[in-house]
Amino acid sequence: MLEEQAKIQLEIKKNEEEKRKKDEKLQLLEERQIMEERRKKLEIEQKHKEDDEKLRQEEEEKKELAKKKENEKKISVQAKMQGAIISKEIICKKVFREPEINGHAENAIWDNTSSFAVVVRNIKGLEKSLAIKSVYTTNYIYFYIQWEDYTENVTHKTWLWDKNTKQYITGDDIEDKLNLMFAIKNNFSACMLTGLDYQADLWEWAAAKTNPSGFADDQKITISTKPIKRANSFKSNNGRKVWIKNDFDPGSASYEQNIIIDYKWDKVPRYIPKNPTGSRADIKAKGVWKDSIWMLEMRRKLLTDDKENDVQFNTNKKYPFAIAIYDHEELNNHYTSDELLLIFVQ
Numbered sequence: 001m002l003e004e005q006a007k008i009q010l011e012i013k014k015n016e017e018e019k020r021k022k023d024e025k026l027q028l029l030e031e032r033q034i035m036e037e038r039r040k041k042l043e044i045e046q047k048h049k050e051d052d053e054k055l056r057q058e059e060e061e062k063k064e065l066a067k068k069k070e071n072e073k074k075i076s077v078q079a080k081m082q083g084a085i086i087s088k089e090i091i092c093k094k095v096f097r098e099p100e101i102n103g104h105a106e107n108a109i110w111d112n113t114s115s116f117a118v119v120v121r122n123i124k125g126l127e128k129s130l131a132i133k134s135v136y137t138t139n140y141i142y143f144y145i146q147w148e149d150y151t152e153n154v155t156h157k158t159w160l161w162d163k164n165t166k167q168y169i170t171g172d173d174i175e176d177k178l179n180l181m182f183a184i185k186n187n188f189s190a191c192m193l194t195g196l197d198y199q200a201d202l203w204e205w206a207a208a209k210t211n212p213s214g215f216a217d218d219q220k221i222t223i224s225t226k227p228i229k230r231a232n233s234f235k236s237n238n239g240r241k242v243w244i245k246n247d248f249d250p251g252s253a254s255y256e257q258n259i260i261i262d263y264k265w266d267k268v269p270r271y272i273p274k275n276p277t278g279s280r281a282d283i284k285a286k287g288v289w290k291d292s293i294w295m296l297e298m299r300r301k302l303l304t305d306d307k308e309n310d311v312q313f314n315t316n317k318k319y320p321f322a323i324a325i326y327d328h329e330e331l332n333n334h335y336t337s338d339e340l341l342l343i344f345v346q
Helices: 002-080
Strands: 089-094 116-121 127-136 140-148 159-162 167-170 177-186 198-206 215-224 232-235 241-248 255-257 271-273 283-290 293-301 318-326 340-345
Touching: 089 116, 116 318, 127 318, 140 177, 177 293, 198 283, 198 293, 215 283
Parallel strands: 089 127, 089 340
Antiparallel strands: 116 127, 127 140, 140 293, 159 167, 177 198, 177 318, 198 215, 215 241, 232 241, 255 271, 283 293, 318 340
């Protein structure tokens, strides 16, 4: 009996020992498995870090390359406009042949005309280079303007077909523009927010709206410290409120809005060219974009029939003016020159 119980106890201990060893083995396997999983996880994390670092380095290299190309392009652009005289006095000399208005400035007249360098700045303090030439004949005044612009933007708020609503919506594309603003009445300033009261003649060339028809639009701007009907109010630099009103000259524009309802294409131009009339047909203008430079030629009569809205050029006088360019931007996001002075010489 005792012998049999001893055998049972021995068997129980044996089983317990085997179970203990088995459990230890399983625990060891689990620990090894956990360690292996941790090792793999660490390897994966390390691989992700290495991949992220590689991507970061590639992005940095791309940025450096893009910056280098941009600098090379800028140097190239500025080199093409070298020879311009840095001056706020723009000399307009008399010539006896008329330049052709096509944006290419291929006429020898421009080759023999002094170029003046003008710096334009935006509200962030960023600068762009601009070069301007001007000549006049017995009846007309001409301008040839070049400015740096690394993107050609010749569409404006394109109609885009929305497949969900089955109608056209407005795109976010914005055209390039250039404005010339000449003093007409009172104290002129290149900045409209100086708190001064004055009127100016605004010539607005727009790459999408006016350029296809070969014109620039004609407007009169009134800036007043007193309220004006249908004018927008702004806080001036001296804290006073000013009212600014843009009035198009009499006549019709060199473009019209393309009204469409039914589907034609996925993208449809918002504006289509047409022949302007009246005072809005006074300014011939054509711009061509090439190698990161806009080249714009403009022509207008020295004296127009619209005495109320247009600057009337007397070649014995000097005229304050300013230049603004819009690099596919609107409203205040533009580059403006300081006040310039147009001087006629024989």
